[in-house]
Amino acid sequence: MTRDTRSALLDLAERIARSRGFDGFSYADLAEAIGIRTASVHYHFPTKAKLSEALIERYQTSLQNGLAEIEAAHASAGERLKALIALYRGALHDGQTVCLCVAFSTCRESLSDTVIARVGAVRAMVLQWIAETFELGHRDGSVSAIGDPSDEAPATLAMLEGAHLAARTEEDPAVFDAATRLLLARCQ
């Protein structure tokens, strides 16, 4: 059952990290919720630093798959951007959790340079995807009022992450909806 315990720990740690931050839980919290002792948690993840690396690596893969699925499911830029907004909206879970990049950004000092670099890599990946989508939008006309895609991408990602942050603070997904309404309206 090693695999199961490890997966369960990762699932739980990700959920709490995205809800309360990486400093917002201890090995004691994980142990109690899973039903083992802290020493056993250390068996799976010798240090909290190792745990943070495992979390961000798994998250990158997961997000990469999410973006690929959107591309597979939607042909137009407008539909893809709508799906991206829906992806972030879903990641909110009733205003209780933000995306892991936002959560880790806010706990910068507790994380290793390796992990922070990986957060940057995840952001770069999403930025690239958004920029390409806006470029497609330029060609297929499914997004209105497009500026330079290399300007639209960072503005869009910042808006999505900022919307996550505010919605989490208020514990209200409607805050996210308000922030994304304008972009949504630009998508056909």
Add this chain to the structure above:
Amino acid sequence: MTRDTRSALLDLAERIARSRGFDGFSYADLAEAIGIRTASVHYHFPTKAKLSEALIERYQTSLQNGLAEIEAAHASAGERLKALIALYRGALHDGQTVCLCVAFSTCRESLSDTVIARVGAVRAMVLQWIAETFELGHRDGSVSAIGDPSDEAPATLAMLEGAHLAARTEEDPAVFDAATRLLLARCQ
């Protein structure tokens, strides 16, 4: 010198909180930097909760003044929005500090409901100001491509806060500049 010590503590605590988060410093850190003992810090702020309240209250006043100064200095909506972007850009301090709302949003669990409510009040204040500015832009024509001001405002604030977060993670103000370029270009 009570007033001086208290002010020095507030200044220091705000700087660290905006850099490392509210959980990112201890009374021992404050004491060492100021040159007193932790017990003396407790004299000025009996609990960390009291300190957090003092921080957000002072911050609200400060931000309110900042917005008022922008209104006094600039007549057009475009100029005012440009000044708002500059205000947030200045608050970055070379990518080392985010605005206190962002910092406190990310330490949600460590803060009292009172403080979280105050963070919401600060955001509401800025939202109101931005919405009014976009309304002015509608009338004076100094901002291009304006959607519904009540949609522009939350999108703009989310973008500014998200840009702060990403720039802080990368420790690079250029990340903020990239995210705000599009809005800046809309301002005459």
Add this chain to the structure above:
DNA sequence: GTCTATAGAGAGATAGAC
């Protein structure tokens, strides 16, 4: 207002038995 001294809790982590 600042100090010494200390309480009390919780954190991350390890050794070694089973």
Add this chain to the structure above:
DNA sequence: GTCTATCTCTCTATAGAC
């Protein structure tokens, strides 16, 4: 893989002297 037991460190906070 999980356990008991324990270490060391840091944190917030308080009592009481000066």
